[in-house]
Amino acid sequence: MIKGVIFDMDGLMIDTEKLLMRFWIQSADEYGFDMKKEHVLSIRSLAPEYAVEKLKGFLGDDFDYYKVKKRRIELMNDYISKNGIEKKYGLDELLEYLDKHGIKKAVATATDIKRTEKYLTQLQIIGYFDKIVSASMVEHGKPAPDIYLRAASEINLDPKECMALEDSPNGICSAYRAGCNPVMVPDLSQPDEETEKMLFAKADNLLQVINILQKLIEN
Template structure:
């Protein structure tokens, strides 16, 4: 039985991961590092406390994570100011379905509280969630399970009765290790064969999860 659905934000609810990866590449290259798209993909949903050491492992101790990250934020803010926030396909259809069927909803995002609220309000879905949980609220961000466990606590449901919706390996790992029924709605990458075996389901878009939920709740 699925009693709640907990969503990642970037790449799941809003179409921002493409900008994040591109801005990471630009910021790091401006600093003189041969940063590739693959390096950017590794950072999806990865908490800063893990991202910094990872990038220093890739590029050496001289990689100034905070400096590059701040520049990435500047670039990202500029892109979003020019282009706005785009919803991912099927967002409203799925959220309306969940509300109509009494299924709780939450967001579990690596983005800070201020920006998460601003982004979700901009696309008109902020009030459709019971709780917004950010990595700043827990000791360890993704890929650790803390944020999903805390989200389950806030909505007062057991992890095994919750579905976690993710688009990246780091987020998937967090949801799986928290004990949620974890589904992937691919954004920039598809799941590999190993990951597929661990997932509860894969859907092409968010509204594609409706039959998955209906089937599970018939059992």
């Protein structure tokens, strides 16, 4: 039985993956690197310990991940300060449904805790969550299972009692390795064959997640 739902944030709850795509490419270009869409897709939710080598493999050993990332954050923060951020379709309804049925809620995100709390507060949804876990709070980030193991522990549940909502293959892999029930809500790309094998279910949007939960509750 599902007693808790653990949410990714970027691309799942808030519509920021398109901004990450735009500003990774812009930042890399400012430093003379031809970063492609597929390069950015490959590092979604990926911890720096893995992303550094992956991007060097694409762009060369002189690619300075941390310098480019710092500039990407500056560009993205400037954009958000002027334009705000948007919730993904169905988020409010899903959070209200979980509240109504007494299902615990946690966040497991690669984004640092300060920005996570800022975004969730800005969207007036932070109060829905019992716990927030950032990758900086665990030894290894996604796709390692650490963050989902920690999130499940924080809400006093076994991972197998938790549904994990993710939009990226790296996040799905993390949840699957932790023993959660991974549900993919695709954002910028659909799951590949390898990711499909790890899925408990797939939904087109967060509103459809309610349908999945209703069937589980009825059964």
